[in-house]
Amino acid sequence: MPISKLVGARVKRREDPRLIRGLAHYVDDIQLPNVLHAAILRSPYAHARIRAMRTDQARRHPGVVAVVTGNEIRDQVGCVPVASQNPTLRVPKRYVLAVDKVCFVGEGVVVVVAEDRYAARDALDLIEVDYEPLPVVSDPEKALASGAPVIHPEWPDNVAFRFDLKQGNLAKAFKEAERVVKQRLIHQRLAPIAIEPRGVLARYLPGEDELTLWSSTQIPHILKTQLSVMLKLPENRVRVIAPEVGGGFGSKLNVYAEEGLIGHLAIKLKRPVKWIEGRRENMQGTIHGRGQVGEVEVAVKKDGTILGLQYRVIADIGAYHQLLTPGIPPLTGLMLSGAYKIPALAIEVTGVFTNKVATDAYRGAGRPEATYVIERIIDRVAQELAIDPVKIRQKNFPRPKEFPFKTATGLIYDSGNYQGALNKALRLSGYQGWRGEQRKLREKGRYLGIGLSTYVEICGMGPSAAMPAGGWESGTVRVEPTGKVTVLTGVSPHGQGQETSFAQIVADEFGVPLDDIHVIHGDTAVVPSGIGTFGSRATAVGGTAVFQAAQKVKEKAREIAAHLLESDPEDLVFSESRFSVKGVPKKGVSLQEIALEAHLARNLPKKMEPGLTATSVFEPANFTFPFGAHICIVEVDPETGRIEIRKYVAVDDCGKVINPLLVDGQIHGGIAQGLGQALLEEVVYDEEGQLLTGSLMDYALPKAEDLPRLELARTETPTPVNPLGVKGVGEAGTIGSTPAIVNAVVDALAPFGVTHVDMPLKPEKIWRLCREKKERRAEGAG
């Protein structure tokens, strides 16, 4: 790469002015003439047979154009797809509207289409559905018990899939262990809560036989393919556009029933149809994340060396699979080794159907669970063996010279310096000083806790061989005849800021101002191909494709320049957007002039195609493995259970950094969501499968006041997997932070004999634990 000017600089997001001024176009901002509005009647029952439906009153309601039930369209619209190669997978049919039976609260039952949103919503109240309630099972452990209610009669055991991974000699590890430590861990269900709920607008042009579907999605190209299957349309007649998307966090990395349904209605009614999800629907019908309960068991030597680890986990799938549902728990398994050398490892996942909405990818997707398991258990071991949590981590880290490092789970960690990141975090946090402070405060009856998390995660997804639907990414760079540069990318940013960072990459490559570059994404008719934005892959994979396309363009430009300058391409130097002959700076031609020549095509090298454009598809040879060390210091009030975060230091290593401002933003947001899981968030269903946290009045998202000042720093260990050296940073904050916070609280409560608290660490839990343990001690003393 040339000497960077923009790559590495804190360039302000180019997306922000339109967002701040309200000029962006989300799905609901797109106005089409003659549009109809859809509203969906959803099941109030978690499990029930649909005995009868009366829709005539709704059909007669003023403004209503159509009322459609699941039975009417079951043969016309395909089922919701699931991508998985797991041979044990059981896939219940998920129709876009329920047929005969509902299996979770919020499942779509009837759709009303009307001239306006109000008429559509009012008509829902006029539909009568006669439900016969069936026994419900909402707890995944209970769903496995014999005699549990059966959700899909074809599989009376409620098992959705199994996934086992076993490497190394685990029996030997446990035989040789000097200590075995066990812990049951709950990863509670979380709601992703993108600020913009989902939304779909579909338009079918019968003359052209073309369907255009705008959706608030992270994966427009995958959606295009899947829609063509669901709607039985030739794929080249389907165009998907992801306009401005207000966050996804994995919840829009999916193909939803409503996308198929609204597309179908637009075709059937020959008018555009729009559906905008409400927040309540969002909490009931959009995927949830996490939802695992497991038991980890680890074999260690007295000095803290880990010999082996076993994790048996039940994954709460919900009633049906969504696109990547069965792919998430295996990611937990793959990453269980964490930042440590663990010679023997086994994971057993049992996916279980429950009468709830599906779980799927939510920021981190399987890795927060893995990191929580390993980071929690290593602290438990440290506590049992009375080893400092820093020392036990150091003991088990692979050294920098051991990279690329192969884990027992078969992954190859690309590059890393775990000790380096930890050292920096220790220094910045003043770790030793806090340990002294902790001793002093304990004498005064105050409870300070220090928590660490030294995480490693898996990003840059990924090599196609390891992905359910392709892991490559495309980038196209085109220098227009006027010299302006258009960049097309197959990734689909929805808050990450790649309109800025990709422009930085290209600006440096071409030596043109940032403002001369326009990055286009999210439209399958404009961007030739793509996979999408998820798994912290966009810059590592998509950015590389753009970078390589820019290099191709530059090479072509060099050939044209050589032709125009009657020189050898090798004798040209490129500087300030201009090729000139080495040693003869005046003899040169600018990129803009070359672009115009390429377009006019009157004086090009023989056999060269006109135009100055190139596409590159980058297929990564491996994943990338960012890592870091988070240190959290808390004080706990045992009388009220209140937790105050007194200091938070995060040292993250995501390889090379294109834009530190964007990276800091990702870490900030990631930590906020990780903190949410640790302290606040929890999707709660009751025994009847009713969602008790169905609104933001009951589901506690972290607010600004809940966040401490975050002290961020970085180490930089480039990846050899891509030429940019970037690893990805979209999920690191979420993955690293949760265990640091929980470890800090458990550390604070150590004087009470507390060894573990399940998330979220709500005040009542803390208070009960302290009271219980205090009482026990008093009894013991008495």
Added chain:
Amino acid sequence: MIPAPFDHITPRTLDEAIRALASHGEEAKLLAGGHSLLPMMKLRLARPKLLVDLSRIAELSGIEAERDRIFIGALTTHYRIESSELLKEKCPLLPQTARVIGDVQVRNRGTVGGSLAHADPAADMPAAMLAVGAELLARGPEGERWLKAEDFFLGLMTTALGPSEILTKIRVPVLSGHHGTAYLKVPQKASGFAIVGVAVWLRVERQLCTEIGVGVTGLDAKPFRARRVEERMKGTNLAQSLVQAASSQVTQGVSPLDDIHASAEFRAHLARVYTARAIQEAAKRAGV
């Protein structure tokens, strides 16, 4: 998130509003800041046929002092109370309470009268009104009547207001002498409502607590004045042990609420702890 159809009128006078209420009965609802009513309508948990919008009735807003009393119009927003110099000086418990209601948007729209009349068992403002012994003016077809805050809250979202009555004004005493006030709450993290909130004002003369008001919200189905705690505190020197003993009385005769955010047992515990902390904070501010 779309409400059922409704009509909307904006009367210019109170009499007009009262007439509208009287003629529509149960089907009409008063609209003040709308921050409780509109969400319920969007979820179709409330389906009024008519909204009587009070926002154009000028006499319902404002804060004025008159001798030893302060009059607050029912449509005064939480923000106005929070930022009122008059209240900060003469009845600081109200701004202290208003400051921790919801968030900026809620405080800018939400009104004191709306909050009191809605009588959410976890709303903040009722606790402060109970503590200072506020009086509430109700106006209906039959005329006006003053109600003590203690007689105003009857139960879960139920008040002493008649079906055609409008809460128009609140009257609070100017707090004189050596006094201290505090409102402490444990917020429910999602909604910001109180899991438990305790409002205290007390007067101190010669190091003794001569008068005290303790209002509690969040704990029971209705906000209440903790008379037992007050009686125990009166005449004491506010020593910590006395405060704690008195505060333990806050749960006497109370049936604590129980939900996914806090069990009845934890709420009761928090009420005792926060009552003690609020009294201590108020005492500190009174210079004890």
